[in-house]
Amino acid sequence: MEKTINVKKIVLQNLVLLGIIVLCIVTAIVEPLFLTQDNFTNILRQFGPLSFAALGMTYVIIGGFIDLSVVGTISLVGVVTLSLIDPIGQAGALFCGLLLGTFLGFLNGVILVKFGAMTQAEVLFITYGMSSIFGAIALIYTNSETEHMSRLSNPYTIFTFIGNGKIGPFTASIILFVIALIIIEWFYRKTLWGRQIALMGGNKTAATLCGYNMKKTLVLVYTICGLFAAMGSIVLISRVTTASPVAGAGYETDAIMSVVVGGTALAGGTGSGIRTVLGVLLIILLSNCMNMLGVSTYLQTIMKGLVLVIAIWLDNRKEQQIH
């Protein structure tokens, strides 16, 4: 009796990992090309922009909120960064891009605090509005045209490296991502500020009464999310060597999906960046496998939707088991 419960618990807690393994085995059997070096590199390359955006989103969701503005942030940071390479050089542009993303996130946080938006629903709409604003600024800034690195006169070697460079078998973007993951997870688990994020997601009233500043914590999570969206944006423009003012479209849903599929509770309070990495991996593999198996794009979209619905259903079941 006790043992079956434990097996069930372990399976339930590691459903994503299980899903990934099953997916790999099935695809590998049906399509041996799945296991080739080329495909492996292909999967790692896709790990780029989404994984950064999803990682930032993780801490917003752990804090009990949500951020739809990553779409606008990714678009705006991309076009601004690329356009700055010529006037101020590539290093300066990179730095300004990250700074801009951080500032946009900070701005989101400050606006939410000022407007007293303290529920997930309010935050949903305000960040959606912010996203539209950022996106529209990107369109105005570029005159709705896509910018190309190949037309630049200054060198852009850093970006080429981020986009295509390799260290050993790993792509540069994966290595950057792992470094970022280690730093942010350390911050979340080991520092008081990190803990305050979890307390905020758990019960912000209780945390406030215990003497923690929830307004600052809220600004912090949105700032982190902005910074990570900017990193994602830079990885994106480096990969495709262009910056489109609408490049960010769709990233918010995929990022939220990765977080939830990974097993971070939508209710807030618990979760981790590592879980999100698994979520991202599952989503990338899902589309990779379905591509290999020749599943049509529409059917793929249906599958993706199903995975999200199932993930939220499982999330709710977990919550109910607690109660």
Next chain:
Amino acid sequence: MEQKKDLILKVSGVTKRFPGVLALNNVSLEIPKGVVYGIVGENGAGKSTLMKILSGVYEKDAGTIEFDGEIIEHTTPIQALRRGLSIIYQEFNLVNTMTVGENIFLGRFSENGGMKGTHQKARELLDSIGSKIDTYSLVGDLSASEMQMVEITKALSFHSKLIIMDEPSSSLTAEELKKLGDIIVQLRGQGISIIYISHKLDEIFEYCNIVTIMRDGCVIDTKSIEELTRSDMIAKMVGRTIENEYPPRAHFAGEPLLEVRNLNTSKLHNINFTLHKGEILGLVGLVGAGRTEIIRAIYGADKVKSKELIMEGKPVTVNTPRDAKALGMGLVPEDRKQQGLILRFSVGDNITMAALSRIAKRGILNRRKEREIAKRQIENLSIKTPGAATKVLNLSGGNQQKCIVGRWLELDPKILILDEPTRGIDVGAKYEIYVLMNKIVEQGGAIIMISSELPEVLSMSNRVLTICDGRITGEFSPEEVDASVIMDKAIG
């Protein structure tokens, strides 16, 4: 055999196990028709679990339940209702944005031939218990007592034969309670049985005919009310004798610790008082009189129009709870679940919450110290939990409350503010909280205490302030003044 005919409910050998806990252990009850049947016991004794099994929220693991002569194997809440078993929870199950009539017949409008018939039927039912509530008023606009009437009427609309009332008096005023008493007598007269669950023993003695005492998932004793005394009952509930419900009052002779001057908010008017070292200061008043507002304003949790605080002779500024905590204040809020605990977090995480900022060195946490704190406070307050990693929502109310108190004790607070510290917790845990309070003041701390239970606040406080309509209306020493005089000032 003959007696069996008159039973509305027969529970035999019901057992329910949750992971790690035996919530009900071979419980048997026999409830005759037309009686008020009291069930008392400390939190965690198994009362709620039993009621949830009866109403179909939980499945039993073993035993039989016979309702109105019929053996019930499986049931769901709606089936139980249709059979004639209603339960009125402490937190009402009403839709605030709908009318009284709609709430009574929620989901059953067509049975009465539409809305008009629904309101007509609702009117008849309300009249039958002598209630004058308009069936067209919104439930959200009603008082707690009126909402309860709506719940009772809803139960009657299902032709209930057994109505379970879980802590029905927790949100009622004395007068409303009397009205509830009248209705209970009337329902009994109609042959309806009532299971009355309450921590308030006075009510049990006033309304109940038979009482079952539960402890640790077992039925300890079932007796008719005449055969029981109050102290018997308490002794059986806690499993030991408690000579006194309150520990002896701690004495104090301290100098001023905190002076509150000129405190004004949108609800409070010119609040001035002084708290002394080693003192327990009680705030007495009706719900909504402004008691909670006063302490929240002092603690920096609410906006104020004006406020001057002088602590140990020096003016201090408290704009946020963070400031208050830095000055050595702690707050145990009135709503344990909404404002105090993070229910999904572990016992340990809930205990260490306030101390984190102190043990963090340059912002870096220390897991080892966190574990030490959790362990220390669990032992210190004898919190009953399988371990620090257990989720706090699995603890009983009393033990949950101790986690919050322990959270502040770890910081050795100079001023501990307790808002309804014993609400919904059982006699044994209450006593432990009282002892803790005395310990805090003996060590030179001071306590501001709010309680709706007058005997409690009068027995524990060195001094009480009466609050009415956002103003302080009097200051008394409870040892010298009669309770009725104090209550008179509090009512205004």
